[in-house]
Amino acid sequence: SQTIHQWPATLVQPVGSPLSLECTVEGTSNPNLYWYRQAAGRGLQLLFYSIGIDQISSEVPQNLSASRPQDRQFILSSKKLLLSDSGFYLCAWSVAGSGGNEQFFGPGTRLTVL
Amino acid sequence: SQQGEEDPQALSIQEGENATMNCSYKTSINNLQWYRQNSGRGLVHLILIRSNEREKHSGRLRVTLDTSKKSSSLLITASRAADTASYFCATGGGGGNKLTFGTGTQLKVEL
Numbered sequence: 001s002q003t004i005h006q007w008p009a010t011l012v013q014p015v016g017s018p019l020s021l022e023c024t025v026e027g028t029s030n031p032n033l034y035w036y037r038q039a040a041g042r043g044l045q046l047l048f049y050s051i052g053i054d055q056i057s058s059e060v061p062q063n064l065s066a067s068r069p070q071d072r073q074f075i076l077s078s079k080k081l082l083l084s085d086s087g088f089y090l091c092a093w094s095v096a097g098s099g100g101n102e103q104f105f106g107p108g109t110r111l112t113v114l
Numbered sequence: 115s116q117q118g119e120e121d122p123q124a125l126s127i128q129e130g131e132n133a134t135m136n137c138s139y140k141t142s143i144n145n146l147q148w149y150r151q152n153s154g155r156g157l158v159h160l161i162l163i164r165s166n167e168r169e170k171h172s173g174r175l176r177v178t179l180d181t182s183k184k185s186s187s188l189l190i191t192a193s194r195a196a197d198t199a200s201y202f203c204a205t206g207g208g209g210g211n212k213l214t215f216g217t218g219t220q221l222k223v224e225l
Contacts, residue, residue, distance in 0.1 A: 032211045043202060043217040044157075051211070090156055100144050100206010100213050105156035 002027035006091050006106035013113055019064075019078040021109050023091030026072065031093040033074040034103065035066055038088040050074060051096065086113045118203045118216025126222045133190040135219040137203030138183075144207040146179055146186050151200045151218070160188075160201075193223045 003026045013019060025031055032051050036044040048066035050056045056066050063082050067075045074091060088110050092103040121136045137146070145164045149157040163170045163179045163186070170177045176189040190197055200220050204213040 044215040097211055102159045107156050
């Protein structure tokens with residue numbers, strides 16, 4: 001069966017520090033991968049999605065970047081965190097295809113920037 | 115911009131009652147999905163309805179889709195305290211297999 005892992009679960013970082021959040025998927029090959037951010041009490045904002053290694057699309061220009069060094073690994077990074085980067089970050093995967101397949105979500109990372 | 119908008123934003127009911135949540139969207143879709151999120155957790159997929167379907171059932175869940183009105187509803191019958199969560203609709207049809215999520219309905223089921 002497929003599983004998706006995210007770490008760390010919680011993170012408190014000072015403004016201006018770097019960020020690296022990791023997401024890995026097991027039990028599937030060539031998945032589509034997604035990074036979302038969720039502000040408190042709000043819906044999900046798609047940040048990045050990837051249909052393959054080194055094929056990443058950015059949805060919202062901002063202080064973050066994403067990389068996919070391996071087929072089932074997706075990394076969210078920042079060189080210098082801003083206060084506005086605080087939030088709940090969710091990684092998800094879906095079977096490759098078009099039209100909007102079911103997405104499977106990781107447990108999330110709660111990021112607080114102080 | 116958000117594709118889906120859920121209504122109501124918050125709903126509080128007694129255990130055993132039915133809960134109905136609505137979702138409206140703006141553009142054409144391939145499918146519409148409903149997800150559930152317990153506080154501080156990831157989302158869990160509940161049900162998917164395709165654009166050529168009008169109604170779908172899964173256990174205590176019933177989803178309807180009206181493409182002419184660009185709206186969907188999620189009905190949870192005989193609610194339980196464990197159904198307390200946020201519920202999101204998401205529309206599929208964009209390139210790259212993307213989904214666009216709504217703002218969610220917070221459901222509280224009280225004993």
